[in-house]
Amino acid sequence: MAEVNDVLIWSGSEWLSLEGPQGQAGQSATVDVGTTTTGAAGSDAEVVNVGSTAEAIFNFTIPTGAKGPDGEAGTQQVGTVTTNQLAPGSDATVVINNGGDATAAVWNYTFGLAAGAKGEDGEDGKDGTGVNILGEKDEEADLPDSGNPGDAWLINGDLWVWDAENSQWIDVGSIQGPPGEDGEDGQPGNAATVSATASANQVECDQSAAVVVTNNGDANAAQFAFAFDLPQGCDGAKGEDGTPGENAEVYVQSGTPTARAPGALWLVTSSPAS
Numbered sequence: 001m002a003e004v005n006d007v008l009i010w011s012g013s014e015w016l017s018l019e020g021p022q023g024q025a026g027q028s029a030t031v032d033v034g035t036t037t038t039g040a041a042g043s044d045a046e047v048v049n050v051g052s053t054a055e056a057i058f059n060f061t062i063p064t065g066a067k068g069p070d071g072e073a074g075t076q077q078v079g080t081v082t083t084n085q086l087a088p089g090s091d092a093t094v095v096i097n098n099g100g101d102a103t104a105a106v107w108n109y110t111f112g113l114a115a116g117a118k119g120e121d122g123e124d125g126k127d128g129t130g131v132n133i134l135g136e137k138d139e140e141a142d143l144p145d146s147g148n149p150g151d152a153w154l155i156n157g158d159l160w161v162w163d164a165e166n167s168q169w170i171d172v173g174s175i176q177g178p179p180g181e182d183g184e185d186g187q188p189g190n191a192a193t194v195s196a197t198a199s200a201n202q203v204e205c206d207q208s209a210a211v212v213v214t215n216n217g218d219a220n221a222a223q224f225a226f227a228f229d230l231p232q233g234c235d236g237a238k239g240e241d242g243t244p245g246e247n248a249e250v251y252v253q254s255g256t257p258t259a260r261a262p263g264a265l266w267l268v269t270s271s272p273a274s
Contacts, residue, residue, distance in 0.1 A: 031056045039063040072103055079106040083113055090114040131161065143169050190220055198226040205234035 034050055034057045041064040051057030079099050086093070093112035100106035129150040136154040137143055143153060147162030147169070154160075157176060160169045195217075210229040217223035 027054065029054050029056065031058070033057075034059040036060045036062065041066060074103045074105065076105045076107065079108040082108075082110045084110065086112045086114045088115050088117055131159075133159070140169070140171075192220050192222065194222045194224065196224040196226060198228065200228045200230055202232050203229045205231050207231050 032051070032055075037060070039046070039061045043061075043063040045063060046061040048059045048061075049056050050059055077100075090112070092114060095110040095112075097108050098105050099108050131152050132148075132150045133152045133154065137160075139155060140160070143155075143160060146167065147164075149162065149164045151162040152159050153169075154175075155171075157174050159172050159175045161172050162168075163170045207229065209231060212227045214225045214227070215222050216225055
């Protein structure tokens with residue numbers, strides 16, 4: 001019996017369906033990528049199946065893209081180079097970093113270097129020869145014909161030293177460096193104040209006079225204390241003996257004595273009568 005959507009053909013005696021019986025299940029197709037090739041710039045992209053319909057293998061040809069615009073020229077320079085000492089026997093290291101950017105690179109290098117093993121002590125060196133400046137000369141022609149090791153003369157500020165090995169005088173240059181630059185002016189100082197006190201101490205006559213000055217303040221407010229040691233006068237020489245005097249007359253009375261020899265004394269015992 002015919003079904004909906006069937007297509008039938010009349011055989012002359014009956015209608016026959018054109019739909020045949022269902023065939024066997026087919027195998028699944030496979031797809032693989034074969035090669036990928038870069039083609040010339042401006043050519044067409046191409047895909048070619050070098051396999052079969054059931055086992056496809058596609059080879060791709062992709063053209064080169066057009067050249068882009070030129071980028072900005074980059075710069076590179078070395079920044080800092082630093083070394084760090086590592087323990088003896090350590091492996092050397094290096095650390096590199098870009099202190100700039102992609103277009104202006106500044107490469108900083110830090111090296112780690114192992115310290116070498118301590119060497120043996122060397123032999124003591126010979127004692128050096130000291131320099132003995134003998135004086136000054138006006139010019140080279142005034143120098144003596146020979147000298148001793150360490151001998152030296154000054155000529156216009158330059159030091160000429162005797163070279164015993166080559167038997168000649170050598171100018172080793174000025175022994176005084178050039179003057180330095182002037183320093184900046186200092187800040188104005190505060191006005192200083194000064195006060196003083198004095199004291200005196202008498203010492204024996206055979207000692208010398210002396211003074212001790214002590215600042216009991218500071219540089220800006222001085223308080224000077226003067227302490228003087230002053231010798232007293234020594235005893236003078238003894239004078240000569242005087243002429244012996246005559247016996248003096250002494251009167252002890254109230255009335256006026258009648259005799260008054262030169263040198264007489266009167267001790268009044270009461271008011272004399274008028």
